Amino acid sequence: MKIVVMSAIIGVAILGTAGFAFSNVFGSSLTSIFHSMTGDNSMDQMISGDMMSGMMGGSSSMQGMMSPVPEDVIIKVISSQVVPAGKDASIKLLVLDKNTDQPLSDAQVIFGIEKGAPMTTMDMQGGMFYGKNLGDGKYLAQFKLGEPGYYTLHTHVIPAGKSMMAMMENHMDIGIIAR
Numbered sequence: 247m248k249i250v251v252m253s254a255i256i257g258v259a260i261l262g263t264a265g266f267a268f269s270n271v272f273g274s275s276l277t278s279i280f281h282s283m284t285g286d287n288s289m290d291q292m293i294s295g296d297m298m299s300g301m302m303g304g305s306s307s308m309q310g311m312m313s314p315v316p317e318d319v320i321i322k323v324i325s326s327q328v329v330p331a332g333k334d335a336s337i338k339l340l341v342l343d344k345n346t347d348q349p350l351s352d353a354q355v356i357f358g359i360e361k362g363a364p365m366t367t368m369d370m371q372g373g374m375f376y377g378k379n380l381g382d383g384k385y386l387a388q389f390k391l392g393e394p395g396y397y398t399l400h401t402h403v404i405p406a407g408k409s410m411m412a413m414m415e416n417h418m419d420i421g422i423i424a425r
Contacts, residue, residue, distance in 0.1 A: 331424040349383020352406040364419040391424040
């Protein structure tokens with residue numbers, strides 16, 4: 247048992263230095279991560295699987311891959327960040343082009359929810375999911391949080407015409423309080 251645990255720790259440490267980490271060392275393969283990151287798999291396959299939620303459960307090197315502020319977009323929260331615990335909830339965002347200040351109505355907005363502060367607990371609440379496009383640059387994240395507390399809504403935007411890697415360049419963490 248000690249050898250298996252040590253192997254898992256070493257595997258996560260090695261992958262962390264490469265900028266990738268995942269919560270289930272034995273359930274994901276390095277090959278599938280690289281294929282997904284290089285575009286060999288579609289974004290739908292990547293999100294529908296558990297891989298992205300595992301990748302978000304990473305180390306500071308994963309956080310280092312993401313820009314500290316979105317490069318191409320402005321993301322504004324336009325609804326309350328206080329949501330009910332144990333009930334259907336949502337957060338509404340406005341996404342603007344950073345160069346023109348015009349709404350981006352044709353972007354892909356992808357969310358992940360972490361319990362606690364950003365990149366601290368690595369307790370991802372389910373997998374990544376697409377936001378609902380409401381038009382005029384407005385997007386809706388719909389979710390259900392099981393218990394009261396502080397959560398982080400990891401928000402990724404892929405502007406039209408950009409590759410999926412743009413999600414790392416256009417990332418913003420949004421705090422949520424569930425009551």
